Amino acid sequence: MAVTWLFVGMFFAMMGYTCHYAVTHKQTLMNNSYNTRQEILVAQNSRGTIYAAGGQVLAETKTDEEGKETRVYPYANMFSHAVGYASNGRFGIEAFANYYLINSNTKLSEKVASDMAGEKYPGDSVITTLDVDLQKIAYDSLGMYSGAVIVTEPSTGRILAMVSKPDFDPNEIDAIWDDLIKDKDSSVLLNRTTQGLYPPGSTFKIVTALEYIRENPDSYSQFTYQCNGHFSHGEERINCYHGTSHGGENFTKAFAKSCNSAFASIGLTLDRKKFGETLDDLLLNQELKVDFAYNQSKLFMNADVEDADVMQAAIGQGTTQMTPLELNMITAAIANDGVLMTPYLIDRVETKDRTVVKQFSPDTYKRLMSEEEAQIMTELMEEVVKSGTGTKLSGLSYTAAGKTGSAEYNQVKSDSHAWFTGFAPVEDPQVCVTIIIEGAGSGGDYAVPITKRILDAYFEQ
């Protein structure tokens, strides 16, 4: 009878929907602050441990004799933003891995033993992709500066180091919380690697160059420009860094020397609608499929944008805002033949007795550019290191490619943020580094040496 089948069909649709919804939304629902079931798990299980890739403890819960729990962060400030904190709200890995940390998949016999001892069940551990040595070098190298360092593996998307300064000591979070919240200027709690929006400065020439190559695939290599230290169009005047005249240049030299005048003129030739599409392709102005908190990098570009704004955009100034993460993703895609791997921080979840509960594997995010485009970009970036603004990375035991940036953020004085983004070795890229040092000066002088230290450490391992 048709009516019977109709109702049976309706029920199957409903049952399928219910099972699917319940299983796929389990984590999000559990992390919702209105869900009181979290408290059940928290009361039942002690919060799991967070480990570095090398097995070092990054965060663990210690219980004293009276049953009082304290969250301990052995590396204190070093991992403050990456690992985060778990009281006064949650942040970092403590926040997005919360579900794993408060659950316990330990063996039944282990649970029985805990019951006997009157202890909570051990929560599951999270093993991150973070490398303590690289993190330490990045952290120390930034010194007193504010800024951010992110180190990733282009072929997998693993995040090896994530440093943001100014930092805080998560061990003291309860005591310093009120001060951190009151202090609006230094924004200590902001994870600058993923949330900090900066003018990208000359590092953005990677994007401008890519767009120019896309629009002129056959003729870009014939590009020539005579630089006399500035470029004017209408009212707008673009100066090269410190007013340097670069003289006659081709495309490779303009990129390597980071010639603002040449790139401002290139910017004016670009098809603004297509440029806007390329920006979207490269994940600017987009929501990202990543676990951690981030801000969207922004640059509005379409056919209606004024000439002056395009000139500024082409050299990464004006309204352009980017996170170090976004720049790192574009660089990593260039290093990985054009394919971006989703950046991730959690390698696996284990029970206390080291049985794997969940293994995260590298995941292709999407192709950002063709293999050929990635190859051309690599050559351009290699020349930056060989003969351009990044020569402090040349002549080493490994080869490197990258792009510097000195992003002006103050119209009055010529203060600038020092940027560098790049990868090594050029032949078989294994590691991708993006650095910003706030207000330090030129990228070549300040960001490149830090990159060198990190790369030295990486290849010594």
Place this chain on the structure above:
Amino acid sequence: MELYITELSKYFITLFIACYTLECFLVFRFQDEEQRKAGYIRQNIWMFLVHFSCFLVICFETGQIEYLLFYVLQQILLFSTIMLFRMIYPKGNLLIVNNMCMLLSIGFVILTRLSYERAIKQFFIVTASIIIGMAIPFFIRNLKFLKSLTWVYAGVGIAALGVVLILGTVTYGSKISYSLAGVTFQPSEFVKILFVFFVASAFSETWDFLRVAVTAVLAGAHVLILVASKDLGSALIFFVVYVFMVFIATGRWIYLFLGVAGGSAAAMVAYRLFSHVQVRVQAWRDPFSCIDDAGFQITQSLFGISSGGWFGLGLFRGNPTSIPLVEADFVFSAVAEELGILFSMCMILICISSFIMCMNIALKFQDRFYRLIAFGLGVTYIFQVFLTVGGGTKFIPMTGVTLPFISYGGSSVLTTLMMFFIVEGLYIIRRDEGEKRAKNRNQQRKRQRARREGERPQRNREDEEEA
């Protein structure tokens, strides 16, 4: 030790109910009730195991022995219901009785966990209802005038709903109950049965356009009174039952299409006119955007369902009491949270198997009146299950109806018990009908054979084809 029992019991309970559910559908292999007997006995064993293990866990988790006593009382009630029914009505359908007892026992388990006090109250209501219900098949079988009370059913139904509209007390924004001598009734529950009888008897002799028109006006009166009482769930049930019964009575698709079209149009109008309808639709579309007020209940329900996983958190291990009205409208979520998604899916399948049995009974009836009753009650039951489960899982907007047999509520459980016992009565009538037909056929055959022996042999084949 305790932990082993409570942890492992989750899997065993799921296994037991899965076996029970499997038997629910395996019985449909056989046409004859006699052949199904072994399956029914096995069902009783699975049922006992589910019920027993659940109470074992309850006792371990709470450490209170009084629950054991309560369990024994329930076991006696359910066991004697099944045995008495078998004795009084040897021709009855055991799948329906088994399912009824299985669902009641799940109801007892979950209510005991949610509120012991209410579970005890529910237990006494169920006991009284079963005693009343046991007599119903007898009356259905023997009261031949039931078919001729058409307008009485409609009159009483409309009057009962009208009284609630005027005098009823408001609970959660709807006027649905009426207190008399300290007992609270929810007449819309009982009127459901009257309504099915009304439509069935109205279409038992004629089913022309005039009939459809007249009954539509009266059915519309039911629905409008319910809408005015803001009891949208019941209004929807009455409407859907009417549309489907007209479709079956007339056999014309056009009425089904008109009904669906009219219903959709009415829903659109209601959405435009009533703010409480808009609020519910909003809470369904994006409950998280209004989690503080309209979406609170549904989001809590979703938290519950998803936190349990396939095998549930275990009884007393979850937090179902965070869901407002959990023991009535959201009992499904409590079951899913603590007994698991698989368990709750089996529970739905048990409801579906009862529905299919009901439809089977309707399908084989010659008598239009009985056939329409079986059909109408089946649709009433399954649609109510659909509304409450769908509402709690965000599949459809929330309408606020109870889950038959499981939810707390006297009117609801009494009405559903009556419905199931009426279906039993119909089943017995149908078996009588079938046996009579078979007997007639046998006699006819005998007579024909006697005749044939003296006549031409080639007629033989024709006769058999006719038979």
